[in-house]
Amino acid sequence: MKLGVFLCDDVRPELQGKHGNYPTMFSNLFAAVDPNITLQFYRVIDGQYPQTLNECDGYLTSGSRYSVYEQSRWINVFQGFIHQLYFQQVPLVGICFGHQMIAQALAGEVVRSEQGWGIGTAQATINLKEVQRCPWITEPPETLSLLVSHQDQVLRSPAKCITLAGSNFCPNSILLVGDHFLGIQGHPEFTPEYLFDLMKLRKSSYPTATYQSALDSLIQPTDHLQVTRWIIQFFRYWQFINEPHSFNKTE
Template identity: 45%
Template sequence: MNIGILQCDDVAPELQPRHGNYPDMIQTLLLAADPRTHFTVYACHQGETPSSTDAHDGWITTGSKCSANDDFDWIRTLSGFMRLLWQADKPLVGICFGHQLMARAMGGQVARSPMGWGLGAYATTVQEKQPWMSPWYSEDLQLLASHQDQVSELPPGGQILAGSSFCPIYMMQVGRHFLGIQGHPEFTRAYVSDLANFRRDRIGAERVLAARHSLKLAVHDQLLAHWILNFIARAKSGQQG
């Protein structure tokens, strides 16, 4: 499988020597699930735009410190490219910021969470089982997270697949070939721990302490890696669900 990574930010330079950059994290995650996967990275946050929607079997975004509601040229351009992918029936997986931008580009709404920062490991309940959710896991999913914004209103044709009281639209599917995930299956516990410390002044010591405590919990990153690849494969083949 050949995947185009739509890069929307860089890991802080202070953290890159230990953790790499965001595209590195996504490649590490998905290669562990299928070593045959190939990637091309597009630095969308630096103005790079793919020349064709047909260049890859599927597409995936990174997260970003920006908001999907920000009025930057590259965000408008990426929103337009997402709409081109939609029109061309191409698979797209949005991670965190990408999940939010997908929703907004397709007519949904994104807002600041009234419950503050989501940081650390969080549980969410799958509400709609899909054929690509294989292997199936019947318990609540636990993924790492780092966000303030979240999808507040689904776009037309959107369906909630998983949610929680903290983030009701945690995972959504739009049509057959768009999937949005608020959590970060590509993050590691070590990165989230360092990121929490790095952003302590913005987040607050109490939330940082809670986040670090939550990192003792199990996370289902590899399960989500298989789900993402399964979703792209099924959407590319034209299968429903």
């Protein structure tokens, strides 16, 4: 299976030597779960897009330092493209910025959260009733932990959307829109070491208590591999239900 990854930013230059850029992070993550997955990267921040929508079996987005509601040409073009993917029934998984872009492109609402920064290891409660409608979510736990780094949040989700996981801090942590758009606020591709170094660079941006609490949280285990399995199974399930199948009848 070939997945396209829309690159909406770069890792800070001073961190790339130690941690790599986003292509390295996503490649390492998917290789750890399923080495048969092929990734194709598109720098949408520089206007690079697939030539055709069926160039890949599905698409993901990276996170970004930018906000989806900023009036920037590349963001506006990307929003229109996400809108096109949705109505052309092309499967997409949005990570952080991409999660918020799904809401923004489909008439939801994204705002700077009054609760401030979400950083460190964040836990969300799984909506077990709703995930029963998602056969690609296997062995769901009651709670899910992922690394996060965001100030913006989805305040109002789009139409035809169900909330698969949320918390008091971030009620819309994981959203399924229709049956082919999945938004995840957390970062399965981040490592605790990377987030630790990123937080140190941004230390002046955080309230002292928020920063210290986030640092302390980085020792907690995360469910990044389980979430990545679900992402792969999401794309495979979409492939399966949309491909013609032949059945041999036995007398």
